[in-house]
Amino acid sequence: LKSVVQTCVYLPYFLSWVIFAGLVQVFLQAPVPGDVGGVVNQVIQAMGGEPIDFMKRPEMFRGILVITNIIKTAGYSTIIYLAAMAGVDSDLYEAALIDGAGYWKRMVHVTLPSIAPTIVLMSTLALGRILDAGFDQIFNLYTPAVYETADIIDTFVYRMAFTNMQYSMSTAAGLMKNCVSCVLIIVSYRLAY
Numbered sequence: 001l002k003s004v005v006q007t008c009v010y011l012p013y014f015l016s017w018v019i020f021a022g023l024v025q026v027f028l029q030a031p032v033p034g035d036v037g038g039v040v041n042q043v044i045q046a047m048g049g050e051p052i053d054f055m056k057r058p059e060m061f062r063g064i065l066v067i068t069n070i071i072k073t074a075g076y077s078t079i080i081y082l083a084a085m086a087g088v089d090s091d092l093y094e095a096a097l098i099d100g101a102g103y104w105k106r107m108v109h110v111t112l113p114s115i116a117p118t119i120v121l122m123s124t125l126a127l128g129r130i131l132d133a134g135f136d137q138i139f140n141l142y143t144p145a146v147y148e149t150a151d152i153i154d155t156f157v158y159r160m161a162f163t164n165m166q167y168s169m170s171t172a173a174g175l176m177k178n179c180v181s182c183v184l185i186i187v188s189y190r191l192a193y
Contacts, residue, residue: 010075017072021140024068028054055141058149064141065150069134077122084118085111127188131181153177 012020030053031037031045041051054060088111096106112119135154142150153173161170 009078012072013075015072017134017136017140020068020072021137024064024141025055028064030054030056055143056145058146061142061146061149065134065137068141069137072137080118080122081115084115088114124185124188127184129181130184131177 015023025038027038028040029035029038031041031051036042037045037051040054045051052060054064092110092114093106096110101109131153133152133154135152135158138150138152138155139158142155154177157170157174157177160166160173
């Protein structure tokens with residue numbers, strides 16, 4: 001069971017967003033005449049509910065983005081943090097156990113301080129990517145019906161450059177985003193050390 005769960009958690013990370021977004025769209029597909037729709041809508045209909053066109057509902061799009069991002073990236077984070085936890089000296093756990101520390105005390109006083117450098121590194125890297133907001137994910141999932149909700153700086157830059165042919169505007173927006181990202185990385189690095 002452990003191997004199956006690990007594979008299910010790790011596998012989505014190794015799929016491209018194009019494939020993963022295609023799978024999400026297949027699962028959430030609304031029924032059309034001659035088609036029963038995706039698995040989620042089939043379950044909703046089987047329980048007596050009305051089918052929902054998830055991909056065209058702006059109020060649901062952010063939730064879809066959060067859930068798909070968690071599913072897709074959980075494997076990578078799991079690998080990194082499990083590797084960091086495997087490097088914690090077992091003598092520290094034994095000493096804490098002898099001192100009478102329970103599970104939570106061992107986690108707070110042994111595990112977290114031991115993997116703190118990994119947490120700081122992962123946080124710094126995540127802060128540098130905060131403005132990216134997942135161009136691949138959003139570009140592969142959004143539709144014109146959810147542009148207002150789903151638009152981020154990168155999709156705006158893409159549309160300005162390749163749809164509207166406003167290269168100067170797209171370059172300025174992209175440069176501004178990269179400058180802010182650079183400042184965030186420098187600030188987080190200074191705060192960490």
